[in-house]
Amino acid sequence: MITVMLKLFVLLLIFFPTFIIGLSAYNVKSLGAKSDGKTDATKAFVKAWNEACNSLGKSKILVPKGRYLIQNAIKFDGRKCRSTTIDIDIKGSIVAPSDYRALKDSAIWLSFESVNGVTITGGKFDGKGADLWNCKMSGKGGCPGGATILAFSNSNNIVIRGLTSLNSQLFHIAFIGCNNVKVQSVKVLAPNNSPNTDGIHVQSSNGVTILNSKISTGDDCVSVGSGTSALWIENVLCGPGHGISIGSLAKEMNEAGVQNVTVKNVTFVGTQNGVRIKSWGRPSNGFVKNVVFQQCNMINVQNPILIDQNYCPSKVGCPGKVSGVKISDIIYQDIHGSSATEIAVKFDCSSEHPCKNIILDNVKLTYKDQPSVSSCTYADGSTK
Numbered sequence: 192m193i194t195v196m197l198k199l200f201v202l203l204l205i206f207f208p209t210f211i212i213g214l215s216a217y218n219v220k221s222l223g224a225k226s227d228g229k230t231d232a233t234k235a236f237v238k239a240w241n242e243a244c245n246s247l248g249k250s251k252i253l254v255p256k257g258r259y260l261i262q263n264a265i266k267f268d269g270r271k272c273r274s275t276t277i278d279i280d281i282k283g284s285i286v287a288p289s290d291y292r293a294l295k296d297s298a299i300w301l302s303f304e305s306v307n308g309v310t311i312t313g314g315k316f317d318g319k320g321a322d323l324w325n326c327k328m329s330g331k332g333g334c335p336g337g338a339t340i341l342a343f344s345n346s347n348n349i350v351i352r353g354l355t356s357l358n359s360q361l362f363h364i365a366f367i368g369c370n371n372v373k374v375q376s377v378k379v380l381a382p383n384n385s386p387n388t389d390g391i392h393v394q395s396s397n398g399v400t401i402l403n404s405k406i407s408t409g410d411d412c413v414s415v416g417s418g419t420s421a422l423w424i425e426n427v428l429c430g431p432g433h434g435i436s437i438g439s440l441a442k443e444m445n446e447a448g449v450q451n452v453t454v455k456n457v458t459f460v461g462t463q464n465g466v467r468i469k470s471w472g473r474p475s476n477g478f479v480k481n482v483v484f485q486q487c488n489m490i491n492v493q494n495p496i497l498i499d500q501n502y503c504p505s506k507v508g509c510p511g512k513v514s515g516v517k518i519s520d521i522i523y524q525d526i527h528g529s530s531a532t533e534i535a536v537k538f539d540c541s542s543e544h545p546c547k548n549i550i551l552d553n554v555k556l557t558y559k560d561q562p563s564v565s566s567c568t569y570a571d572g573s574t575k
């Protein structure tokens with residue numbers, strides 16, 4: 192009798208491992224998704240999420256090889272989840288509709304809201320942004336704003352690993368109001384003239400780490416918005432793109448500050464900026480403090496080191512005004528390479544709140560194989 196029960200148990204374990212060890216796995220293909228890249232798979236993905244979210248304990252969503260068209264914007268809501276973690280393993284590609292109008296006014300294509308313990312491994316996300324960029328660049332107007340490919344908001348304990356994000360209509364990946372996020376071995380790829388296609392955007396978030404990633408795009412490789420703290424960026428290749436940017440800040444009068452940011456071992460190739468801090472020339476009670484940029488390699492970068500507190504592109508709401516953002520304790524250490532313009536270091540700070548304690552330690556940048564020059568306005572600090 193015992194051996195019969197044992198055999199039965201072993202059989203159960205072989206055929207229903209998830210049943211025995213309490214891991215529930217949901218395969219989008221079993222839930223009706225077609226991997227032909229032409230049939231809308233939205234329903235199957237929503238179903239997989241609902242099943243995984245309702246499972247007790249750990250759950251898994253599997254996306255096998257193939258192409259899955261997601262014709263609609265999806266909100267993966269975590270507020271009522273019973274699961275402790277959800278692992279989303281993607282072997283295939285997730286493809287946006289080729290007609291950008293299909294996403295209507297959605298600002299985000301795949302939006303995770305109030306989720307906890309979600310890990311996405313692998314996957315190629317194709318935003319099909321080219322037609323919308325062309326619409327925007329034609330200057331005719333009437334184009335929708337476009338959608339970010341993947342965003343997490345008000346979420347905790349998130350891991351994104353080995354994901355590729357292609358040709359987003361707007362930002363590629365965004366974290367807003369998140370805690371404890373790890374982004375590793377991610378690739379972002381879009382042409383250098385694609386508008387507003389920031390690689391990774393971090394805002395109002397604490398404890399975001401971005402490691403070992405490669406970002407080539409038409410806007411900032413990483414953009415850092417207000418309210419960000421404990422951000423760590425290391426081993427990243429950026430270019431083409433607009434560099435790593437804290438800001439634009441001073442969008443609002445009441446704005447949370449940015450603090451404790453480390454950017455380490457980043458190579459910038461042919462980018463518009465290297466490491467930049469940028470604020471509108473407008474009143475604000477925001478600030479930027481405790482930032483370290485270290486071991487960065489600049490290859491033919493237009494503005495390798497830049498603080499710009501007089502940002503006012505459309506000349507609306509700022510002329511005649513001064514930035515209220517207080518910038519202090521910023522370290523530039525071991526920054527080497529070449530500038531594509533004569534001024535490699537530019538600090539254009541606020542006349543009302545001059546930049547404080549800016550430290551340059553072993554910064555060696557050349558322009559046409561000669562030492563480059565720097566320009567400072569209302570900046571206080573030291574060079575080692």
Ligand SMILES: *[C@@H]1O[C@H](CO)[C@@H](O)[C@H](O)[C@H]1NC(C)=O
Nearest residue numbers: 397398419420421450451481
């Ligand atoms: C920033 O770093 C300082 C010094 O390590 C620490 O005391 C402070 O709590 C940190 N603040 C945030 C919001 O992470």
Ligand SMILES: *[C@@H]1O[C@H](CO)[C@@H](O)[C@H](O)[C@H]1NC(C)=O
Nearest residue numbers: 403425426427428456457458
């Ligand atoms: C610096 O980052 C590159 C990836 O961009 C990586 O290959 C290299 O090993 C890193 N160097 C160190 C010292 O960590």
